[in-house]
Amino acid sequence: MTKKQIIFCDFDGTITVNDNIVAIMKHFQPPGWDQLVEQVLAKTISIREGVGRMFALLPTSRKQEVVDFAIGNVRIRPGFQQLLDYCRHNGIEFYVTSGGIDFFVYPVLSQFPIPKDHIYCNGSDFSDNHIRILWPHACDEHCHNDCGMCKTAIIRRYSPEQYDRIMIGDSVTDFEGAKLVETVFARSILVDLCKDLGLNYYAFDDFHDIVKQLEELKVQ
Template sequence: MSRKQIIFCDFDGTITVNDNIVAIMKHFQPEGWDALVEQVISKTISIREGVGRMFALLPTSRKQEVVNYAIHNVVIRDGFNELLAYCEEQAIEFYVTSGGIDFFIYPVLAAFPIPTDHIYCNSSNFDGSHIEILWPHACDEHCHNDCGMCKTTIIRRYSPEEYERIMIGDSITDFEGAKLVETVFARSHLIGLCDELALNYYPFEDFHTIIQRLKEMRA
């Protein structure tokens, strides 16, 4: 019996054209945010530490400004609706696995037919003086990268004997997951990693390209 296809799709810079966390920081310019981004990219600090410290720079008194900016700043990458329709038609399981935050991911994805239990992301708490990020999907005992939202933990729940696991992503939060799956659709920084490790990947700029390749994979 052939394996069932399952897709793990990043949000920031993948479903969306822009990286929303970086866009928020660039817009509100809290002191020290840019150094934290550089430290995450260079792996001087973990993703969890970097993202947590970035949002801790923003006071909760600006909650509505931050939320409104994050939601209205989003541009969805071309072909996303068509990809979801294709997955439904072909019974391909589709999960959003994102290092982004619930306060912008859930409102944006509410416009699409994705069950909430198929969306994995970080959570937020606005009760204190500054924004606190919470980590409901932290690394399991097999991952020691302090991911925050650990994509490999989720991917490992789906056996390669039963599932053909496909990742769609673009950047550092996708690096570890890309090493586990059978096929990667990559753009931006993730292409360099896939080249370096000789992973099975296909570059993309929109979801129409991915749909075409998925059709070829099933032919």
């Protein structure tokens, strides 16, 4: 039986050129945000705790400013539409698995033909004094990393017996998922992790590189 290819693609720093959460924090500069980023990267606090605490520093009175900046600041990495076209023409299922937040992930991706139920990200609540992040895709019983948006829980729904699972990512939120899938397309610090663990990976700069590599893998 030929396995069906399925792609799990990160959003911040992967589909987008920049990391939107860090960009928001750098722009609004709430006191203490930079220490939280350092703690997440050093893994002394979980991603869920770090991101939750960062956004809790921002008052909801600035909601429109935050939303406008987040959406207006985004630059899409070249070749993304071409990758979506390639997936459609080749019957590859495409999912966005994002540690980002709904108020910028959905508007940015609305320009692309991705069904909403193929986009996984965190939620947000602006009803109180400070922004509260919601976690609708928490870790399953196999993951104890307190991911917030658990990529491994989503990947595990697709059996390796039936699916050839491909992950595209760049950072700490992609580490655990990269260990599970059959193929990784990596950039930034994810390249180092893949090297260290001997994972099956290909480095990329933009999505044109990925389309080219998928074509090459097809004929092997």
